[in-house]
Amino acid sequence: MLISQLKIFGFRNIETASITTDKRVNVFYGKNGSGKTSILESLFFLSRAKSFRTSKKGELLKDGCSLLAVSADLEQQSKTHKLGIGLEGNGTSKLKLDGEVVTKLSQASILFPTQLITPESFDVFWSSPKARRSFFDFGLFHVEHEFQNDWIAYNKTLKQTNALLRRGGVNQRELLFWYRGLVDLAQKIDDFRELFLDKHFSKAISGLALELESNERTDLLKNLVIRYKKKALEQEVSDEMLLKQIDKDIRYKQVGFGPNRADYLFLKDGEDMSSRLSRGQAKMLFYLLVVAMVNIIKQTTKKNILLLVDDLPSEVDQQTRQTMLEMLLHSQAQIFVTGIENNIAREFMNYTDSVNVFHVEHGTVRQESMEQICP
Numbered sequence: 354m355l356i357s358q359l360k361i362f363g364f365r366n367i368e369t370a371s372i373t374t375d376k377r378v379n380v381f382y383g384k385n386g387s388g389k390t391s392i393l394e395s396l397f398f399l400s401r402a403k404s405f406r407t408s409k410k411g412e413l414l415k416d417g418c419s420l421l422a423v424s425a426d427l428e429q430q431s432k433t434h435k436l437g438i439g440l441e442g443n444g445t446s447k448l449k450l451d452g453e454v455v456t457k458l459s460q461a462s463i464l465f466p467t468q469l470i471t472p473e474s475f476d477v478f479w480s481s482p483k484a485r486r487s488f489f490d491f492g493l494f495h496v497e498h499e500f501q502n503d504w505i506a507y508n509k510t511l512k513q514t515n516a517l518l519r520r521g522g523v524n525q526r527e528l529l530f531w532y533r534g535l536v537d538l539a540q541k542i543d544d545f546r547e548l549f550l551d552k553h554f555s556k557a558i559s560g561l562a563l564e565l566e567s568n569e570r571t572d573l574l575k576n577l578v579i580r581y582k583k584k585a586l587e588q589e590v591s592d593e594m595l596l597k598q599i600d601k602d603i604r605y606k607q608v609g610f611g612p613n614r615a616d617y618l619f620l621k622d623g624e625d626m627s628s629r630l631s632r633g634q635a636k637m638l639f640y641l642l643v644v645a646m647v648n649i650i651k652q653t654t655k656k657n658i659l660l661l662v663d664d665l666p667s668e669v670d671q672q673t674r675q676t677m678l679e680m681l682l683h684s685q686a687q688i689f690v691t692g693i694e695n696n697i698a699r700e701f702m703n704y705t706d707s708v709n710v711f712h713v714e715h716g717t718v719r720q721e722s723m724e725q726i727c728p
């Protein structure tokens with residue numbers, strides 16, 4: 354689905370905004386602190402019912418407001434759907450689709466998958482494995498429907514098992530029951546993740562490497578192998594082995610294996626390339642991985658993806674920035690991008706006329722015409 358209208362009320366420093374969006378590129382420019390990221394954050398909140406900046410939803414409410422609302426018109430095959438999310442001061446969120454309350458907040462993300470690139474995203478190669486797992490799980494969530502159910506079940510079982518281990522004094526037989534379920538679900542998650550790399554991601558990056566004009570930036574993809582490094586027990590696990598693991602986990606008061614401890618390695622010619630990447634190369638490589646991910650989701654689900662790009666990197670060389678822009682457009686996603694200056698709009702206009710430009714000032718969003726941008 355494509356967003357054609359966006360309305361924001363009481364979100365961060367935005368009192369009210371109502372904008373008509375373009376199906377390809379939407380540029381929000383303005384000074385630091387003007388409210389650009391808040392616009393992307395409001396879209397992310399509509400899609401995922403959470404923020405990418407805070408776990409405290411209350412911080413999203415504009416100072417002095419007890420309610421916020423974000424709504425959008427979503428276009429799909431000449432039909433318009435209205436999706437909206439509200440948040441009250443007591444922390445309750447309510448999602449509505451065409452006027453009907455949707456009980457599962459994750460439903461919005463299924464309607465319009467949202468991929469995010471922020472200045473922090475590039476740390477994915479060096480930060481904790483959690484960031485790498487989240488990146489790939491996002492694809493799995495959209496591509497393999499069963500994954501979500503197994504993921505929820507696994508986390509529920511893990512939480513209960515960890516609670517038992519922390520409480521202590523639990524009978525080993527009782528723990529054995531929980532561990533059997535846990536091992537089973539952990540294996541399913543690991544299988545899904547390995548399959549996703551094998552069936553989708555590896556193909557997408559080698560396909561992208563062939564499609565793109567070869568240069569030192571896009572060559573980052575050449576011979577790149579992404580490996581899933583699981584932290585699993587053996588395939589055929591006996592009760593005896595489980596009891597040994599339980600013994601160990603009782604001492605550490607937590608489950609010591611499973612997909613929440615797994616990692617992904619980025620290998621080039623058999624070597625881990627993360628430690629060799631410059632900041633600029635990491636940014637470029639991340640853009641390439643995002644495009645591969647967007648392509649996979651689009652091809653397998655036929656859905657349009659919303660790409661939120663906070664602060665298109667300025668501290669990269671001209672060639673790299675140009676390749677990044679081309680990458681974003683190559684993804685065929687609907688793009689929402691922020692920057693300080695309006696030259697970013699002109700850069701996109703070199704490639705497409707399908708660009709809407711908005712000036713953001715003290716929380717006020719105003720659309721600008723082509724003539725204002727390119728007099």
Ligand SMILES: Nc1ncnc2c1ncn2[C@@H]1O[C@H](COP(=O)(O)OP(=O)(O)OP(=O)(O)O)[C@@H](O)[C@H]1O
Nearest residue numbers: 365366385386387388389390391412413414415416
């Ligand atoms: N709950 C809130 N109520 C009112 N204002 C807020 C709230 N939370 C944050 N702000 C303010 O909103 C403003 C906009 O922040 P935002 O991060 O969206 O700006 P930005 O344009 O992306 O800035 P930068 O270019 O520096 O990243 C900031 O001045 C911030 O202090």
